[in-house]
Amino acid sequence: MPGFGTALDGIVEWAGWTFANKDWWVRAAGNQRRAEWAFGDNTVMIADPDEWDDAGHAKGLFNSYITLPAINVKGAAANSLVVAFDSTWRPEAFDDGGANWPVNETGGPINHQNGVVDASFDGGANKRVVDFDSDSQSPNFHKDIDFINESVVVPLNNPAGATTMNLRFGMLTAANDWWWAVDNIAVGVPPLLSSVTGNGVAVTNRIVEALGKTVNTAAGVTVSLNGKATTPVEVTRELVNDNYPESERVFVSHTGTQVFAPRSKVTVTVRFTDNTGRVVEENGSFIAPGYLSVSTTPKVITAVLTDAAWMTVKDSAGVKLELNGASITATSVTRVDNTVVVRYVSPSLIPSGSRHTLKATYTTATGQELTETVGFTAATYATLSAELATAVGTGTEAGMNWRTHQLAAARPAGTVLSAAESQLAGALGASEHDASGEVGGIFKIDYVNFDQASGEAGNFKASGLGELAVNDEGIPGIPGVNGSTDNIAGEVLTFVEVPAAGVYAMVVNSDDGFQVSVGTTNNVKSQVLGEFNGGRGSSDTQFYFEATKAGVYLFRLLWMEGGGGANVEWFTVNADGTRALVNGTQAGALRTFRRRTVAEPGGGSTTPLAFSSIVRNANGSITLTWTGGGTLQSSASIKGPWTDVAGATSPLTLTPDQASQFARVRR
Structure with a gap:
């Protein structure tokens, strides 16, 4: 990366690949269609030259690789493996020249955002398995808008006998272009589970098919949650991109009636049979959503419980609170639209910046009791000396x-x-x-x-x-x-x-x-x-x-x-x-x-620095009076340069010796 490790590093958080919460990224970057990436969830992997270029950097293009930890592929038959991932890609090309960017021999721009994935086996040479190019003349052209929300699956062409594999993702030759971000990277023999997403009562599992291997839906698909078989299970086939028939995926979904424990890890097991008769059991997980948020002032803790489409808090049943493991009584519990606001007024100031936990026990409209614990940092404040x-x-x-x-x-x-x-x-x-x-x-x-x-x-x-x-x-x-x-x-x-x-x-x-x-x-x-x-x-x-x-x-x-x-x-x-x-x-x-x-x-002085009077005397001299102490300086121009007037104290009488003369006082 140009200027990496120096002050000329662009926006340092975006200098190369980085990891961030997807929703935060969307807000911080001003959206610009990033929010349309439906498949990305929670923490995602991002290369965003558009954001990187929002601060000065050394001359050069955005070139960055990130290598994933080694993957064990021992026992995989030759050419049996694929890599699947979810991607959002928005490119630009040949539009950034001038002093900040390298150019060709005629002074024209050379930037063209290029996204690649390379695979290597047992320490061997890298082989390119994905090549997204923003150059419309390239055979690998991956056009703008079409691939903002994409599910990718490509063969890895793994050799026989390989034991380890390394994958690296690269964002290359980009300038002030757009972005590439990925999530849900999975490697295996297809069909394989590529992502698991859920809300408070439902889970959706996405299965990718490739290399002629498909899910035999007629043989049935089962889902277990936290080790327990669950019903009903719905299996559908859907295109994730209507313009590309090869984007068809298998979706396995379940919607229940009980709310998952807030903020808990829900483990998922999907079992199915492929078209060769092989029984496949794939595991995944997701984090159930929470409904509790906490804010503070130096004396008040405010807990807000927010309803969801699948869950309504029954405020009339009350809310029990524990602060750092000790029971406390809410000062007030009030419903405000789709939230229940719980306030606790502390009898003393909460120590500035201190860490705490708040546990809330509440009841849903269907009578289910939920318990949720969050950590929070108390409001910081200074104590005036x-x-x-x-x-x-x-x-x-x-x-x-x-x-x-x-x-x-x-x-x-x-x-x-x-x-x-x-x-x-x-x-x-x-x-x-x-x-x-x-x-x-x-x-x-x-x-x-x-x-x-x-x-x-x-x-x-x-x-x-x-x-x-x-x-x-x-x-x-x-x-x-x-x-x-x-x-x-x-x-x-x-x-x-x-x-x-x-x-x-x-x-x-x-x-x-x-x-x-x-x-x-x-x-x-x-x-x-x-x-x-x-x-x-x-x-x-x-x-x-x-x-x-x-x-x-x-x-x-x-x-x-x-x-x-x-x-x-x-x-x-x-x-x-x-x-x-x-x-x-x-x-x-x-x-x-x-x-x-x-x-x-x-x-110190009882007043800030200020001239209180400037008097022209009868003999042509001028008397300056100022408050706040400080050092008197003079100049022939209001723009300076300024020089100290040695030994000057207020009031000071002087005789002008220039056509114009200016004075100021400073600390």
Whole structure:
């Protein structure tokens, strides 16, 4: 893989073959017809150059093999074995050239996604048994769309006397193409069981036929579940791809009346006779679905039981709970549409990030009692250091201080918090934001509810209902002096009054990332409370903190944006679920201030850095006054370079010696 093991490795999780939950993959990759792969289930094997190319990588094509563990084939007659697997294949070809990709001698693209399977026996040479090509002129052309959900079976041409076999799957010569993923790999003498799938009451077994060997359905097919014979059994023949007659498979199904134990392993044995009179017994298994999910806040455990097509929870029968093996009593049990919501309010805070098990015993509408146990991690939260607080009432000048920095081009390191910090520090270049609304290098704001176009983004917006009906404001200083709305970093410094000891739920909705911390003016990142370190569309991140002492704390919100949309809003969630912007007018809103009236904890300044006045004196000199300490710097241009003014303290009187001169203060 180009750049493998280096920073130029593309999206590292997709650099080569990988294993992932199929449903997660579909969501993470934006679907794009991946969801149409019906035969893939749970964990699947994926090569996805489309996702890999979503980050920078060294020049080169996607070339990756994965080799399966050795397979024992001792005793198999020559040419008797096949490999069967389920596949989803979506290709592209000859469409990626330019600087990122190899090209031919005339500069044309050479990418053509190629999926292969090679077999070797007893350490011998690899022999190609599967060759899917995206080149429409190739005899192995495997066209787009037709094979998004495919059941594959091919002969292995195994030699006589072979004892071990290795199979390797390869995705070759791909660029920003689509994908190939496989599941349910089976090797054996046909007909053989290729997959077992099930739900809460039913199981379906798929049998592949090949090499002239077929299932003699007239001789009967039996199914055992967990060692017990079961009826009824239905046997059908179906095409898995209507356009390809060779895709016919045998399906053996059973649907019962009792729900399988949730999350249990169900073992399946299928017994049938082939057309030569050979009796075949094949074994498989599947994991029965669960119905219980658990979420937490620092004090509340919420268990949700979700009905299925084959099972309804009888909420009137109650739900019994055990936490870590000890019986607990649910605070409430409520049906909400197709779910039963069970809440337990803990008498004390649940330790941050601690691991637990919750066992729920419940009854179905048909009277069957089910027991289900899940492990979960309690919500994480930070406990504010009481040493960071000054007394309630020590904040003054309501509002927040906001600082904007905008670059002309993208940050070299991308949309990550470390790069945003460098940007704010001026290490990536001068800012191109519109500074016309600044006072002393900051914008004075009331709260954070910003969108780059003053449009509707996040939760609080003009069309919002109730407390959410708040117009989005433009991002201070954006568009910049060159009209751009991209490559922005923003910072809020504000003193938040936490009115009482307790646990608080705080949320940042952002496009792209953010970080909220608490500290002092000497160290604004003493404690990080919550963050999202990367790019995303407008999305919420909720986090919690515990205050053991009421008081005024210095909070910092760092926000960053790369390209496209840009918005950020900062709010808390009240105990009743209503929301309030930090320093908003909604019920329960935390009040914020621009300054403290008392000494800063730890010896820091009582205020963030800011110019408080710039006065031209009668003799032509200028007196600068600023708060927050810091180091004064000067420059002949607003874009820098900046140099320290040796020994400067506030107030400072100086005589200008240039046509234009700019000043700033920094930590």
